[in-house]
Amino acid sequence: AQSVAQPEDQVNVAEGNPLTVKCTYSVSGNPYLFWYVQYPNRGLQFLLKYITGDNLVKGSYGFEAEFNKSQTSFHLKKPSALVSDSALYFCAVRDGVGANNLFFGTGTRLTVIP
Amino acid sequence: DGGITQSPKYLFRKEGQNVTLSCEQNLNHDAMYWYRQDPGQGLRLIYYSQIVNDFQKGDIAEGYSVSREKKESFPLTVTSAQKNPTAFYLCASNDGLNTEAFFGQGTRLTVV
Numbered sequence: 538a539q540s541v542a543q544p545e546d547q548v549n550v551a552e553g554n555p556l557t558v559k560c561t562y563s564v565s566g567n568p569y570l571f572w573y574v575q576y577p578n579r580g581l582q583f584l585l586k587y588i589t590g591d592n593l594v595k596g597s598y599g600f601e602a603e604f605n606k607s608q609t610s611f612h613l614k615k616p617s618a619l620v621s622d623s624a625l626y627f628c629a630v631r632d633g634v635g636a637n638n639l640f641f642g643t644g645t646r647l648t649v650i651p
Numbered sequence: 652d653g654g655i656t657q658s659p660k661y662l663f664r665k666e667g668q669n670v671t672l673s674c675e676q677n678l679n680h681d682a683m684y685w686y687r688q689d690p691g692q693g694l695r696l697i698y699y700s701q702i703v704n705d706f707q708k709g710d711i712a713e714g715y716s717v718s719r720e721k722k723e724s725f726p727l728t729v730t731s732a733q734k735n736p737t738a739f740y741l742c743a744s745n746d747g748l749n750t751e752a753f754f755g756q757g758t759r760l761t762v763v
Contacts, residue, residue: 546691571752578757580657580743580754581754583752583753586749639684639696639743641693641694643691644693
């Protein structure tokens with residue numbers, strides 16, 4: 538069975554500091570991993586994905602994520618947080634051999650403090 | 652502009668009524684999805700369709716129905732059998748296993 542865990546409901550970080558939003562996953566095959574961001578009362582916007590290749594993936598708005606197969610993790614990172622990064626972040630996984638649907642974590646609310 | 656359009660943005664339903672949420676995409680994607688979002692629960696899959704005239708139940712399909720008569724359209728009906736329909740509903744589409752999903756702006760349904 539596929540599943541995604543985002544262990545932190547809330548992450549607070551000071552503006553200019555590095556940020557990390559954690560994600561761990563479980564799939565039976567090779568994972569396809571995604572990060573999305575959601576602003577209030579809006580749909581989800583795609584940030585980045587890992588399908589294969591380099592474990593460090595760079596995405597939109599200066600975000601990056603590192604795929605760690607041994608720890609089954611895909612943490613989202615940014616070297617210097619902006620107040621405008623404050624939003625709800627979702628990690629999602631698709632099993633490479635399963636059906637074509639995404640399984641989402643419960644989300645992490647990031648607040649960047651000026 | 653290519654994208655996914657959901658309508659209406661806000662919808663109010665009386666108890667016992669069926670309501671239909673619209674989702675249209677002009678991205679030429681084969682696969683389309685409906686998710687329900689509740690606070691603290693992430694997104695849960697209601698139904699998905701990988702091709703026209705075919706759809707599959709997701710994790711929480713009870714009380715919902717869909718159709719996929721056209722590639723561009725995947726409407727969701729919330730029936731009176733859905734006992735707790737108040738939620739934010741998101742439609743998405745994609746085109747292959749390794750591609751990201753594109754989301755609409757959502758419909759907030761409230762039972763009054």
